[in-house]
Amino acid sequence: MMLGERDAQHLGINVEKLKRQIVIITSLMVGTCVAFSGTIGFVGLIVPYILRLLFKSNYVFILPLSAVLGSILLLIADTFSRSIVAPSELPIGILTSLIGGPVFIAILIKFKKSL
Structure with a gap:
């Protein structure tokens, strides 16, 4: 992803799927942190x-x-x-x-x- 979306697509990476996964993982991590810290x-x-x-x-x-x-x-x-x-x-x-x-x-x- 650091190379850009176009380069990532040329490397065979499903960019949209990766974006969704990043959002889901980030949301879970933030939710976990809030659950522990209040x-x-x-x-x-x-x-x-x-x-x-x-x-x-x-x-x-x-x-x-x-x-x-x-x-x-x-x-x-x-x-x-x-x-x-x-x-x-x-x-x-x-x-x-x-x-x-x-x-x-x-x-x-x-x-x-x-x-």
Whole structure:
């Protein structure tokens, strides 16, 4: 794949099948990492992606803003998790899953359309 799709096809590689396999394997690896580390890890996947939509590939802005906006997102989610059910606390992972799940699915759908 590093040579390009045309060269890969000339070498006899089914490029479309390989792309699908890469997407499936990557999704499984990300899902496994999130399962072990918790759903707060969604923040590390979603915030940089949203910032890339805004700033394209200008990583001078994306890297520091990812840290700032990721922490702001977690602070907001933590505030809501403490205030929604006031006497008790809702786990913050539930709120980050509610935020991150739909965004992550939208990312996968967008990527699937580009295949």
